[in-house]
Amino acid sequence: MHIALVAGEPSGDLLGSGLIAALKQRYPHARFSGIGGAGMVEQGLYTWVPLERLAVMGLVEVLRHLPELSKIRQQLYQQYSADPPDVFIGIDAPDFNLGLEQRLRARGIPTVHYVSPSVWAWRPWRVHKIARAANLVLTLLPFEATFYEKHAIPVSYVGHPLADLIPLQSDPAAARRSLDVGCATAGLIVALLPGSRLGEVKRLGTLFLDTARWLAVQRPDLSFLLPAATPQLYEFLTHLQAERAPALPLTVVRGRAREVMAAADAVLLASGTATLEAMLLKRPMVVAYQVAPLTAWLARRLVTVAHFSLPNLLAGKELVPEFFQEAATVMALGPAVLHALNDVGARQMLMAEFTALHLALRRDADQQAAQAIANLVETSSQPDAL
Structure with missing residues (x-):
């Protein structure tokens, strides 16, 4: 049995492992081959290139890296044409994976796309490409499966692995003890998470420190905690703090973003998977999102949903304040964080909403996804199945 997997960023590596x-x-x-990070490699994946070469954010940013991405995708296609896997699983990274999935499927290789692209939010015409590319779509969120069912695309809602991993009740005191930093034993803590990529952090890091x-x-x-996802980000953020806010009671932490959020009384963070983690940890949050100006211009014309943060998308309403592009200012973010800290009644209502969403996402996702893939492999191995 040969199983191929390609993950395009750290969140995909978590799913893939x-x-x-x-x-x-x-x-x-x-045997497992493809592209993944440390977690997937630890589980036995032979990776052809480092995952970081695929982790590019934003429309404009992708264009700059397009020649390299195209070369990697062509190399994978040639490799899997010569050594066909029993199934190919593209994990997120739709702009990279869908084209590869379509070409491999045309060669008779069963294909799975794990993590739905946000076709329900923008560029909805991509659903037709997904239909051509994937024998099966695995979704993490329930409303995504409904979307695919309406388009008659084979789909399985598996839930989210983070909902399985994170307990229904977090322990802030234990997280503070585990972090073992001077500011984490008394008083109120605000966690700052400007992103896990250097581009994100360069856009939001100064804004978050000023806030x-x-x-x-x-x-x-x-007091404040700021996790740095990589050594490069740790160096960048420590220098930024020294230049921008040397007197601020802030500790830059090497990694451990989840523990930092669990220890906090409120979280100021960039939009992305971290907002889901903060929700599962039942932490009040304020969400900001900034991208390249051209990407923002395109998004405003193509996005069809009212919200962009995962808690709000899951709830179908605004549970947490979110600020996009130029709306993300110190005088918008600061008062929103203060409200999250001060309004006890709103905080209690938010915790109840977060708990209900947590339960809806908790479905033993790894096993659900593996079973759906096994069903596809067994069906596809039958004559004329494809």
């Missing part, structure tokens, strides 16, 4: 572990239970002698400085004036009892 859990999926490989679940697939190994069904196919203990399978923290404003908050510290309003509430001198506050």
Whole structure:
């Protein structure tokens, strides 16, 4: 059994590592190849190129890296044409994976796309490309499966692995003890998460530090934690703090973003998977999102949903404040964070909403996804199945 997987960013590596572990239970002698990060490699994936070469954010940014991305995709196609896998699983990264899936499917290789592109939010015409590319779509969110069912595309809602991994009740005191930083034992803490990529952090890092400085004036009892996803980001953020906010009671933490959020009383963060983690940890949050100007211009004309953060999308209403592009300012973010800290009644209502969403997403996703893929492989192995 040969199983191919391609993940395009760290969140995809998290999904892929859990999926490989679940697939190994069904196919203990399978070999796994493709592109993934440390988690997938640890589970036995042979990776052709580092995952970081695929982790590019935004329309404009992708254009700059298009020649390299196209070369990698062509190399994968040639490799899997010569050594066909029993199934190919594209994990997220739709602009990279869907084209590869379509070409491999045309050669008779069963294909799965794991994590729905946001076709329900913008560029809805992509659903036709997905239909041509994937024998099966695995979705993490329930409303996504409904969308595909309406378009008669084979789909399985598997839930989200993070909902399985994160307990229904978090323990802020234990997280503070685990972090073992001076500011984490007393007073109120605000976590700052400007992103996990350097491009994101360059756009939001200064804004978040300036917001923290404003908050510290309003509430001198506050302290701040800022996790750095990589050594490069740690160096960048420590220098940025020294230049921008040397007197701020802030600790830059190497990694451990989930523990930082669990330890916090409120979270200021960039839109993305981290907003889902903060929701599952039941942390009040304020969400900001900034991209390249051309990307923002295009998004405003193509996006068809009212919200962009995952808690709000899941709830179908605004549970947490979110600020896009030029609306993300110190005087917008700061008061929103203060409200999250001060309004006890709103906080209790938010916790109840977050708990209900957590339960809806908790479905043993790794096993659900592995079983759906196994069903596809077994069906596809029958004569004329494809």
